[in-house]
Amino acid sequence: MGKKWIRLLLPAAMLLLLSGCLFRPPDELYKRPEKSAGYDQLATAIREVRSGLEAEFGVSVEDAVIVSGDNTAAIQLQDLDGDGQRESALSFIRVPGEEKSLKIYIFQQVGENYQATGLVEGAGAAIYSIDYADLNGSGSKELVVNWQVSAGVYQLGAYTLDELEPEGQNAAVRLSQYQNQDRSKLLATELLLTSCSGASEGANSYASGYRLLDIDQDTRTEIAVVRIEAAGAGSRVEVYGWRDGSFASLSSAGLSAGVVTLNRVRSNYLSGDYYPPALYVTCTMPDGTKTIDVLAYRDGQLVNLSLDETGVSRNRLGSYVDVGLSDVNSDSVLEIPALRPLPVYGEGVSSNFWLIDWSQYNGQGQCAKVMTTYHNVADSWYLEIPESWDGMITIARNDSLSGQRQVIFSLWQGWDQSPVPFLSIYRLTGSNRSIRVEEDDRFILREEGEVIYAAKFYDCDWDCGLDQVGLMERFKTIQTSWSNE
Numbered sequence: 288m289g290k291k292w293i294r295l296l297l298p299a300a301m302l303l304l305l306s307g308c309l310f311r312p313p314d315e316l317y318k319r320p321e322k323s324a325g326y327d328q329l330a331t332a333i334r335e336v337r338s339g340l341e342a343e344f345g346v347s348v349e350d351a352v353i354v355s356g357d358n359t360a361a362i363q364l365q366d367l368d369g370d371g372q373r374e375s376a377l378s379f380i381r382v383p384g385e386e387k388s389l390k391i392y393i394f395q396q397v398g399e400n401y402q403a404t405g406l407v408e409g410a411g412a413a414i415y416s417i418d419y420a421d422l423n424g425s426g427s428k429e430l431v432v433n434w435q436v437s438a439g440v441y442q443l444g445a446y447t448l449d450e451l452e453p454e455g456q457n458a459a460v461r462l463s464q465y466q467n468q469d470r471s472k473l474l475a476t477e478l479l480l481t482s483c484s485g486a487s488e489g490a491n492s493y494a495s496g497y498r499l500l501d502i503d504q505d506t507r508t509e510i511a512v513v514r515i516e517a518a519g520a521g522s523r524v525e526v527y528g529w530r531d532g533s534f535a536s537l538s539s540a541g542l543s544a545g546v547v548t549l550n551r552v553r554s555n556y557l558s559g560d561y562y563p564p565a566l567y568v569t570c571t572m573p574d575g576t577k578t579i580d581v582l583a584y585r586d587g588q589l590v591n592l593s594l595d596e597t598g599v600s601r602n603r604l605g606s607y608v609d610v611g612l613s614d615v616n617s618d619s620v621l622e623i624p625a626l627r628p629l630p631v632y633g634e635g636v637s638s639n640f641w642l643i644d645w646s647q648y649n650g651q652g653q654c655a656k657v658m659t660t661y662h663n664v665a666d667s668w669y670l671e672i673p674e675s676w677d678g679m680i681t682i683a684r685n686d687s688l689s690g691q692r693q694v695i696f697s698l699w700q701g702w703d704q705s706p707v708p709f710l711s712i713y714r715l716t717g718s719n720r721s722i723r724v725e726e727d728d729r730f731i732l733r734e735e736g737e738v739i740y741a742a743k744f745y746d747c748d749w750d751c752g753l754d755q756v757g758l759m760e761r762f763k764t765i766q767t768s769w770s771n772e
Contacts, residue, residue, distance in 0.1 A: 356416030
């Protein structure tokens with residue numbers, strides 16, 4: 288009897304709990320979401336600052352555009368003092384016609400109101416990106432701002448609020464008192480302002496030619512800045528950090544001789560027991576090929592681990608290559624790809640298929656292969672290739688059927704003998720994909736949305752060393768984040 292009453296009362300209790308949202312008056316359901324506490328006070332403080340700037344300079348001010356990066360909101364809440372609370376709010380303003388037209392105001396909540404407590408100014412058309420990091424080890428965060436001076440021209444600045452006088456931090460800037468001398472009391476201290484190259488690839492902040500990382504492992508964050516010289520000589524990476532009470536250049540190292548374009552710079556690690564930090568810089572040469580330079584901090588100096596005797600990185604990719612650095616074995620260390628063409632059947636036929644040997648550097652500058660894959664970027668999958676296949680296979684594909692893309696792995700018999708198929712991998716799409724996956728002893732490798740990946744083993748005298756389970760373990764799909772991380 289007790290269980291019966293519980294079953295009867297439970298629905299009624301749930302209705303009572305839900306009644307707060309299901310049975311509210313219709314006019315309440317269509318109300319706008321309530322603003323967070325302090326929103327009106329912050330908006331008022333920002334309006335007063337903007338009005339003061341308009342009165343001072345005689346122009347209408349605008350919102351400053353933040354082009355890229357992880358922090359692009361018009362108003363950003365940050366924990367700048369490191370106490371675990373995001374009590375600082377930043378607003379980005381542009382004053383047309385002024386030399387330093389871009390202004391970043393920092394507001395803090397004092398009591399029930401917000402007050403302007405800091406200011407960063409810069410010249411340019413827009414703010415390309417902004418980051419926050421502890422550069423001097425004080426526990427508070429500095430602002431790292433990439434000013435976009437013009438198309439393709441950037442200035443990287445770093446600014447600290449630590450040196451502002453207490454009265455400057457606590458004094459409200461009111462519209463009736465807003466004068467240039469009041470604004471000067473809020474100016475942050477400039478730690479760095481230097482040229483910085485832009486990158487042509489990557490998403491969000493990856494298109495910037497700098498990285499924040501603790502490359503010398505002193506617990507403070509350093510800034511690594513990439514500069515590509517238009518003449519093709521002298522391109523380098525320079526690291527800035529805190530030393531002897533000031534923020535200065537710590538060391539620099541050259542990139543591959545002749546590079547003309549920065550594609551992407553990434554911070555990651557080297558292999559080894561302690562995962563030393565490293566920079567991976569991908570650039571383009573005049574002939575369209577790409578170089579990957581690997582730089583690390585060793586014995587107090589930034590060194591390029593990847594240069595050969597000609598001053599160019601040993602890691603080079605053809606202009607046709609659409610794969611790049613990736614942590615393919617998920618050990619937190621980036622691997623570098625090197626393409627190896629597969630043999631072909633038929634005299635005078637050139638190879639259109641490659642295997643990729645993935646290698647990683649250690650702290651001593653040694654580069655060792657960790658894995659080989661076949662990457663089918665067009666079909667969004669790749670396969671980890673067993674070592675026993677090395678020098679034994681060739682690959683072909685068949686796209687003759689609509690909704691079916693087939694890659695055929697075969698035992699290579701020489702250029703004058705037909706290869707012997709031992710495995711096919713399929714990408715199946717369309718409304719009949721579930722039917723096609725059951726044809727000819729196929730089995731499913733993976734299903735993703737409206738795509739089925741399937742495979743089939745052929746009878747072959749050669750033992751490829753894989754069964755269904757082994758193939759499924761080595762088969763991976765390429766995610767969007769894989770190429771944009």
